[in-house]
Amino acid sequence: xxxxxxxxxxxxxxxxxxxxxxxxxxxxxxxxxxxxxxxxxxxxxxxxxxxxxxxxxxxxxxxxxxxxxxxxxxxxxxxxxxxxxxxxxxxxxxxxxxxxxxxxxxxxxxxxxxxxxxxxxxxxxxxxxxxxxxxxxxxxxxxxxxxxxxxxxxxxxxxxxxxxxxxxxxxxxxxxxxxxxxxxxxxxxxxxxxxxxxxxxxxxxxxxxxxxxxxxxxxxxxxxxxxxxxxxxxxxxxxxxxxxxxxxxxxxxxxxxxxxxxxxxxxxxxxxxxxxxxxxxxxxxxxxxxxxxxxxxxxx
Amino acid sequence: xxxxxxxxxxxxxxxxxxxxxxxxxxxxxxxxxxxxxxxxxxxxxxxxxxxxxxxxxxxxxxxxxxxxxxxxxxxxxxxxxxxxxxxxxxxxxxxxxxxxxxxxxxxxxxxxxxxxxxxxxxxxxxxxxxxxxxxxxxxxxxxxxxxxxxxxxxxxxxxxxxxxxxxxxxxxxxxxxxxxxxx
Numbered sequence: 001x002x003x004x005x006x007x008x009x010x011x012x013x014x015x016x017x018x019x020x021x022x023x024x025x026x027x028x029x030x031x032x033x034x035x036x037x038x039x040x041x042x043x044x045x046x047x048x049x050x051x052x053x054x055x056x057x058x059x060x061x062x063x064x065x066x067x068x069x070x071x072x073x074x075x076x077x078x079x080x081x082x083x084x085x086x087x088x089x090x091x092x093x094x095x096x097x098x099x100x101x102x103x104x105x106x107x108x109x110x111x112x113x114x115x116x117x118x119x120x121x122x123x124x125x126x127x128x129x130x131x132x133x134x135x136x137x138x139x140x141x142x143x144x145x146x147x148x149x150x151x152x153x154x155x156x157x158x159x160x161x162x163x164x165x166x167x168x169x170x171x172x173x174x175x176x177x178x179x180x181x182x183x184x185x186x187x188x189x190x191x192x193x194x195x196x197x198x199x200x201x202x203x204x205x206x207x208x209x210x211x212x213x214x215x216x217x218x219x220x221x222x223x224x225x226x227x228x229x230x231x232x233x234x235x236x237x238x239x240x241x242x243x244x245x246x247x248x249x250x251x252x253x254x255x256x257x258x259x260x261x262x263x264x265x266x267x268x269x270x271x272x273x274x275x276x277x278x279x280x281x282x283x284x285x286x287x288x289x290x291x292x293x294x295x296x297x298x299x300x
Numbered sequence: 301x302x303x304x305x306x307x308x309x310x311x312x313x314x315x316x317x318x319x320x321x322x323x324x325x326x327x328x329x330x331x332x333x334x335x336x337x338x339x340x341x342x343x344x345x346x347x348x349x350x351x352x353x354x355x356x357x358x359x360x361x362x363x364x365x366x367x368x369x370x371x372x373x374x375x376x377x378x379x380x381x382x383x384x385x386x387x388x389x390x391x392x393x394x395x396x397x398x399x400x401x402x403x404x405x406x407x408x409x410x411x412x413x414x415x416x417x418x419x420x421x422x423x424x425x426x427x428x429x430x431x432x433x434x435x436x437x438x439x440x441x442x443x444x445x446x447x448x449x450x451x452x453x454x455x456x457x458x459x460x461x462x463x464x465x466x467x468x469x470x471x472x473x474x475x476x477x478x479x480x481x482x483x
Contacts, residue, residue, distance in 0.1 A: 007462050007466050014415045015430075015434050018334060019342075027321055027322055030321055031314070039354065039356075040355055040359070
């Protein structure tokens with residue numbers, strides 16, 4: 001057997017294994033979502049409608065008449081030269097997606113932080129100075145997000161927290177869920193209280209916060225002073241997982257990481273906004289990161 | 301008859317569309333899972349693809365091509381989602397979710413692990429092409445039509461993906477041999 005047919009056979013056999021049953025929840029979710037989703041008109045069908053030359057001529061005449069009527073209605077109503085200029089509404093600007101890597105032009109960029117629901121967008125105004133885009137969730141400072149002097153704003157969601165964020169990989173698999181995961185309730189308060197109650201790190205008492213008009217709770221976390229003994233994906237690269245599992249896997253990668261955590265209720269979806277920094281983070285970078293956080297415009 | 305269901309759904313019949321999802325969902329889900337290698341992400345991708353399918357269903361000219369049409373939508377959603385994942389910053393690591401252990405009747409655990417690691421190192425579109433070729437069973441020309449690429453491009457990517465998978469297996473075998481010697 002040659003190598004090619006060997007790898008063909010291996011791949012076919014390997015791919016045949018694995019889950020083959022759709023989770024029941026998919027049908028319910030899809031049924032709910034299509035109930036809120038209008039079907040598009042088939043423009044292809046409209047374009048393919050047969051059209052006689054007479055019909056085309058009629059449409060062209062109607063278009064000319066329409067333009068003439070609209071044009072006349074927009075003319076200045078008073079005679080004379082130089083009437084008041086008519087304000088022309090500017091077209092709605094399209095907000096560009098946050099680029100990957102260095103953000104070369106200061107401005108407002110759009111993030112879509114969640115896999116599901118994927119509809120939530122968050123617009124953030126990024127300053128000049130070599131900030132780094134990490135779509136779909138994160139904006140890091142000129143020194144990146146790692147210690148000893150990085151800074152970042154990150155958007156995420158989580159349903160669990162790690163009981164031991166340093167030794168998060170209890171089974172050595174590097175996967176979720178893990179034995180130490182703590183399930184938290186669905187509300188903002190549930191998560192805030194769970195974080196505040198975790199003895200693995202120091203935290204402040206949750207207080208009220210509002211970002212982009214959405215209410216929530218804020219607390220500050222002071223994470224471990226020394227990560228050297230923590231689990232990591234690679235040798236000599238320890239990480240510290242505050243949250244557990246999927247879409248919550250944002251971790252600290254540096255000693256003495258400080259997290260300003262805002263947990264928001266965005267029309268029933270819990271959004272976590274983290275501003276992370278280190279003792280060595282330049283004050284200007286920290287201030288700019290706070291500016292990015294304050295600029296967030298969240299659309300459910 | 302499924303053609304009737306597709307036509308009914310094209311007229312806005314939600315129940316007909318849900319029936320289509322019920323009858324086809326397992327196969328669609330299996331495809332998404334094999335591309336993304338993650339149950340939750342496959343579930344999300346499938347949901348998104350099916351909502352897009354519902355929204356654009358009136359553009360489907362031939363109801364008998366419903367499966368292939370959804371395969372295209374689903375593959376594109378999976379590729380986009382995998383791309384998003386890879387672009388995340390170094391500090392955001394989404395822990396892969398453990399799957400229920402599969403029976404090891406044909407491939408050993410070590411070989412399965414090698415294949416999995418090699419597969420994850422491929423680009424998202426190479427993974428999708430491998431799945432469409434070796435799991436769904438499409439010919440390269442059909443994959444080309446599905447993804448809007450030339451058949452030559454598909455063959456080239458298949459060749460590269462096969463070579464990369466073979467290299468991953470060989471590299472793991474060499475690493476195991478070295479580790480065994482030094483231990």
